Structure formats: structure tokens, C-alpha cells
Amino acid sequence: MASTFRNLPKVKGRRLFEILNTLPDYGIGRVFTRTSWLSKFPDEPSYIRITSVTVDTEKPNLNGGEVWANRTWRGYRKDGLEVKITAWHKSEWKLIRKSEEADFCAYTPKKEDFHVVPNSIPLPPLLDAMMRQKMEREGDVSEEKLKLKLIINQTYVNRAYQLPES
Template sequence: MAQNIERKLLAHIARKYPRPLHEMHAPKPHITERMRKRNAEEKKLFQILSRLPSWGIGRLFTTYDDLRNNAPTFWRLTRVHVDLKSPDMEYGVAWGVKTAEGRNEGYEKELLDANEHIWRLIPKHEEHNYLEYKAQSAETKEVPLYIPLPPLMAELEKQQNPQTASDNMEPMMRLLIKRGVSEKNRQKLADGSLV
């Protein structure tokens, strides 16, 4: 059973990455001083993982860009697939659960930047600071549920539905906004509750 799952996983990775990963990521042609400094301080994810027991599964990692945020953003590594053909096994595919600004996304996804020089391992003695962080509720602003139609569309609507024109009601359309935990816009329903 486990071998069958592993074969399917390897077949999926082979379809997604037809060439070996270490051949796909060529060095950048123009390297700035900031990139040199970052590359000296930060490592590729698999450079760190190759020195950890069990390839670091279960450990917390953060990126160079996420260190500047006030709220912790990090990944808990769940599984890895190493490119065994790469020199020093420094390339591969990794999956984890992301916690962005203190809010856990709750599902596993692929770490897309695993082969970039942006990763840091969070030491065990600092993990509790990241895990015990309570996300603060973001300030929200209320957005209307319905807005008036643009003038041309309003005229077309009045021509198509003469009974709405006789009621002297302005034609409205429902405003759709992006919803999610980190979104700042909320809409008030007819009963007064915010969604």
C-alpha cells in the first residue's frame, strides 16, 4: 500500500517537474549586493534540511521576507521529497502548513520557494513564541451589500423592467467582495450581522 502511494507521488512529481530540480534553477544573471548578503545569511530549505534528523519534518521554518513582519509567519514542514540526483541533495519538493500573521491556514500545500536562498530554521527554544502567538483581530471597514448600477446600466434596466421604473426605485446590484480570515472588508446583511 505504502509503495503504491509512493509510486503515485513520484509519478506526480515527475510530471510536474520533467527535468531534475537542480537543473531548473539556474543562477540569476544579475546578482545585487543585497542578494549576495542575503545568500550569505540565508540558505535554501534543503541545505538546512539535509543536516536535520528526519529531514526536519515537524520543525518550523520562516523566510527572509517574513522576519520583517510584526506577527509571526512560518511553515510547519509536513513532508519532503529530495532530488537525489542533485549535488549534496540541495534540491527537492517540500510541503507544509503555513501560519500567516498568526493565523493558521490549516491545510498542507507545497512550499514554492524551497529552492531559493530565503529560509531560516526557527530554533526549538523559540518555537513557543511563534506557536503561542494570539492573532489580533484586524480593523475592519463596512462595505455596502448593494450599490447603485452605473448610469447606462440603470437606463437599460429601466427599459427592460418598466415596473421598477414606475416605483421610482433606483436599480441596484449586489457588491461581491473577497472574503477570508485576513480580509479587512465586511458586509452588513439585512439582519445587521457582519459577514
């Protein structure tokens, strides 16, 4: 049986710290992407904008440390959400030129790409019956429907959102 790794395209690029070490202020504010993101999603830009860099001075050639960035995944960005970049060691990073940044980053996701999630849902029937029995034992008789509050994990990949409670 043939290996599936032979069918993958060759990765071209450099490690993130190799590029960051050549830029002023270690590239803070600059836009980077990975070649795998470009090949998988050519119509939806995925990139990071560097917000802070901590260089490990004990590594040779300063080739390591921590990188924090605002990440845009397939055109979708969570404002104010900073993530630690864990794939800085991969040899597939590409710096977007300043003259090309505006065109590369100019993408508005379609409205149907987002999903509105309710703030609460009715309890499952068995749990509802159990909760009502417990409430009756405690002397609280209420006819209103019991609801389960939903909390959506706010990450850069999650395209779901909740409307504010009214």
C-alpha cells in the same frame, strides 16, 4: 547613480532543502522562517510549518523538490490553507528550535488588522439602469435594490473576511 542592491543587508541562512535533508521526516511539523521576514517585520512573526515534502531524487544532494506548508504571514494564519513554498531555493531559511517555537509562534494579531467586507454592494448607477431596463423588457418589475455579490479571495495574505449571510 549608486545601485540600490549595495544598501541591502547581507542575507544569512541556508537553502530550505539543505536544512530539510538533515532533519528526521524531512522536517514535517517544524517551523521555519526567512531572515528577510525577520528583518522586515520584527514584531509580527512570519513563518511556515511544513506539512509535506516531495524530494527530487535526481538532483545532486537531494537539493530540490516541492514543499507544502501552512503559512503564517505577519502573525495572521488561515487555518487549513496549505501553500506550495516556491522560494525554497533562496539562501535565507532558518529553522526555529523546538524550544523556541512556542514563544516565536505566540502572537495574536490586533483586531484592527482585520477588515470586515460586506457580502454585497449596490450596483453602480449605470449598470443599475441597464439591468432595470433589461428587467422591464422581460416583464419583471421590481422595486428592490439590485446588489452585486462580493467574493473575497481567501489567501494567507488577505486580512479581509466576510460575515456569514443571515
